[in-house]
Structure formats: structure tokens, C-alpha cells
Amino acid sequence: MNPVFMSILLFLSMSMFVGTMADRYWLMRSGENLKMTDRPWERFKSLMIIGFGQQRLLYKRWAGLMHVTIFFGFLVVFTRTVTLVGRGFASDFHLPLLGGNLGLVYALFKDTFAILVLLAVFYAIWRRLVVKPSRLHLNFEALVVLLWIAALMVTDFLADAALFIQQPEHAEKGWAWVSTIAAGVFSGQSESVVAGWGNTMFWLHIVLLLSFLNFLPFGKHFHVITALPAVFLRRLTPSAALEKMEFEGREVFGVGRLEDFSWRRFLDMYTCTECGRCDEMCPANLTDKPLKPRSIIINERDQAYGMADHLVAVGKLKAQGKTAEAAAAVEAMTRPALIGEVNDVEAIWACTTCGWCVSSCPVMIDHIPNIIDQRRYLTMMEAKVPTVLQGALKGLENNSNPWNVSSAAREDWIGDLEVPLMREKGQADYLLFVGCSGSFDSRNSDVMRALCTLLNTAGVDYAVLGTEELCCGDPARRVGHEYLFQMQAPANIANFQKYKVGKVLTACPHCFNMIANEYPDFGLEDVEVIHHSQLLAELVREGRLKMKGTEKVAVTYHDSCYLGRHNNIYDAPREVLSAIDGIEQREMPRNHREGFCCGAGGGRMFMEEDLGTRINHNRIDEAAATGAAEVCTACPFCLTMLGDAIKETDRSESLKARDIAEVMLANLDS
């Protein structure tokens, strides 16, 4: 006990810590305002499940268990730490309720957790030095922090061990079982030597702890402090729903400099643990494109920390409402360009928005909006879009489809099939939203005709918009052309309202996502959106479509990112296939939540893939390895990409790509 020394230590360390945290706060405030405190109950639930429950870390991983042990160990040991600080002032200090029997039980728990933390720390060191999983970079900081944590546990054990030698009747002796055993190391030592060791371990523990606290905000272990707030302040909208951009009163569209990001993106930067889970199944990363989602966050964080002094000043000016001064301070800064120098331009365009990174990040970092914001800047502020994409954007502007086919031809796919038109029918139970692929891409028009034949057979009351339909807006929005998207979405919504549409049916997961998750921001209300796999499964269940085993074939189902990961529809397409007797389903190793992208999302369908290897080839190799004769899907983009990959890898004789509607039609018991 030394109240003076403890007061000095506390004063110095806490003033440094508060100063650093204040700087981090002002740095964050250099970003744009954003409200993230809506739906508090949902936020609280996330905090409990994802934050304290460590849900994402525990997903299929032993390493997650190690992290959870350290996390909970820290929570338990934290109480002990407060007690030790108190004992710097009064040797018999204890926290309320922990003075009696409860304190003894706590001592038992504390020692048990502390030993588990030690084991977890050694396991983590062993993984980094011996196992070396590819997603983990061997990082000096990580090793130092692990040893720091181990030292905290060991000094605590030894301080208590010395105490138990000095006070053999101490109440916690035996309960604090690790320290009781550790007391053996002091046996035979003189009282003064034991007291010296006890003192040294106690103060070493306190110094290690306070310096650890001050070290955290400077590296990736800042997440120890920011992870729980980041989970609480996470985006609650569906993973593929982009934020609506307001054009009024805005001079900069998208993000071209760090401070164009909202403050929430800065919290992402602070919170990245560099665990690499986001890189593990990123299709761009796995096919040697220059995109690694982890690097996007780390590159931005490095720039933010590198120019922290300037950004802190901007943050303070913005917080005081001194917008002009803040803008002048921003202009006065010289620094590498965010897009082009901090982040590779090719990386920004390489993202397929597949959602793997967002769904796998344990601390809810939102890579997709980060990347799309930079595309918005490139597209709307600088008009710098890949050459091939320029043609697609022109088509979307002129004819509301990326192939630039005359919009008057939007219902040509119908041919002589009986497909009701909304303008003739007036109203229907379902509006079948055909989408650009179904309307203009001949392979996907086949799918649409198969679907309509099934709907006609089952007697479903539906109609299509025909030439009144516009592109849903997905390609424009994903490539950053928010302005163009905001012209398309309201026009479609107006048509839905004109025909009093209550249910929208679509075979395209991109249209599905757009209408279900993004149109509500533009005024769409009370409309249920249904994917064709869901309706077809229901029609089979109700006996309105009967299947027979006409074909005997092994198939493997490919999960579309926008249907599966982004909208959680995994079972319906599989249910449809399992309704057909002759079909044997074989799963690819990467399935369901881990399904691998086809390469077409995020507007990539309309760009060249000339870096690295091809994503669709990677996926078709996996499909072929199952030995299946067919790869089935429920997405027009996936169908195109997989069909192309089959041709390009010379598998046309052994492998076929079909939509589930086509498989059903071929096996229909009519």
C-alpha cells in the first residue's frame, strides 16, 4: 500500500489516457454526421449476442473459443484489477459485496479464468508462431500484447502467492487456488524476501495494467475498447441495403477524402482487429485482384493516424459549427489521395459486393458502404469509370437496361407465351418483376418463360409491367451512380402504386434485394417481395405443381450472394430441387453462408475481369469437382457467369448450368 505513489501513477496514466481518447474522439468528429442511435432495443440485443455473446467469433472456430476465453477472462479479472488499485490506498480494500463469502467464490472464479486466459494466450502465440494460418499476419504488436496479458496474469498470481505466505490464515487462501499453488515458489524464503516479491509483483501488475491501457489506442488492440461500442452502433439495415444519398445541400457526392466518410467509418478503422476473416473468402482476394477488404480498412486507418493532428483540428472546428474554417483546414492539408494512393483504384472496382466480408467481421465493420462511397466519388464527382462500364451506364440512361437494347423491346421475350400484362389486366395477386436479364438476355429469357409456364400451370394470378418496367437500379447503384439509380427507383415505385401492387415476384436476387430492402427508403410501403424459389417451393408444397423424376441427374446448387448471404434464403431453392425424385443434390464445399461468389455482383457483370484469375472459373472448378452433371442456381447473373465459365473451361460436354425453374419445368408432371 502506498497511496501517494498510487495517486501519482493513476493521475499520470489516466490523464494520458483521457488525452489520447479525446484526440481519437475529435478525429472521429472530422467525419460527417450520422445518426446511429435508433432502435435501441435491437442495438442492445446485438450488444448481448454479437458483443458479449461473441457470436461471430464462435462460428465454426477453435480460435474463436480462444478469443472468447480471453474476453471473458478480462471481464472477470477487471474486477480484480479495480480491487488491486483500491489496495494501493488501503490494504484491506474490497469491492462492495466481495468482502465476505461471495468474495471467496469470486477468488475461485478469478483464478480459474486467469489460468484459462493464460492458456488461451499461449495457444494464440503458438498459432501465430507455429501454425501460421494464412489470414493472420505475424505481427510484433500482437505478440507484445499477448505477452503483456500473460504478464498481467502471472504478476497477479505471484502477488497473491506472496500474500498467502505472509498471511497463512488469509481467507482467500485455497479459494484463489492458482496463487495458493504458486505460493510454493516462495517456500524457504525469508519473510523480507517474500514481502519484496509481493510488493514488486503488485506494483508491476499495476504499472503493466496502466501502461497497457495507454498503449491500446495506438494499435489494432484499440478494439479492446471500441469493439462493444462498434457493435452497439452498427448499421441495422439489411447488409446489402445502401444508404440513401441526399443530393440537396451537398457539394461532394461520395467519399474522396477521409473526412467525407461519416464518423462511423472512423470507428470501423479504430476497431479492426486485423483478424483477416474478411479476406478469407473474398472472391477478389482469392482470385488475385488487388482488393483485400482488411487492407481497405487498415490503409484508411493508417492515413487517419498519420494525419491525426490535422483531422483532430478539423473535428473540433466541425463540432463548433465552423464549417468554413473546417473546409479551409481541409484544403490546407497535403496528403496522398484516398483513391489511387491510399486505396488502389482497381481494388475499389474489384468488389463484387458479395457480402462475405461484412458477414464475417466479428466487430461489424461495414466494408461495402465504404467501397461504394468511393465508387460514388469516382462515378459522380470525377466521371472516372472503367471503359466497359461506360457503355452499360449509357444503356441504363438511354434505355434503362445495361445492354442498351431499345426499351420498346422489353416485352419481346414473351413471344407467343401467355403472359398477362399489367396495363391490360389492371391488377393481379403478383406483379412479376422480370428484370433486365430476364427481358433482354436470351438465356435468362428462357428462364423467365419457364417460370411463366410454371405459374400458368399452377394457376397463379400474376402480370408483368412489360414496357412500363425499368431497370430496378441495382447496377447503377452498385457502381456508384446514385443519381441515375434515384431516377429509376421512384419510376418503378410509381408503377407499383399505380397498379396497387401488394406482392412483387422476381427471379432475380438483385431485383429482390433492391425492391425489398432499398425501395422502402424511396417510399415503397406494404409490398411483400418474394423470390421465385420461395413461390415455387410453396406451389409444390400446396400440390399446385407436381414433379416427377423425368431426369436422373446429380446437381449442385450454387448460392447467389444476394439471395443467400444478403437475404438469408438458402432452403427454398434446395427444397424445390429435392421435390424432384430423380435429382441427387451434392453440396459444394463452400455452400450456404460460405457460398462463393460468381463474380457478377456489384456491377462487375458489366466490367472486364482482366486482373488475376476469373472468379467464375474458380467457382465452376468447385462445382465440377462434386462430380455433378449440372450446376443449378436461382439468379440470372449467376446463371450467365456459370454458363460462361463452363464454356471457357471446355466443360460444355460434362456440365450444364440451369435455373431451378428450368429444372422444374423439365420435370413437371403435367
Ligand code: SF4
Ligand atoms: S463484398 Fe465480397 S468482394 Fe467485396 S470486399 Fe467484401 S468479400 Fe470482397
Ligand code: SF4
Ligand atoms: S475488417 Fe473485420 S474481419 Fe476484417 S480484419 Fe478487420 S476485424 Fe477482421
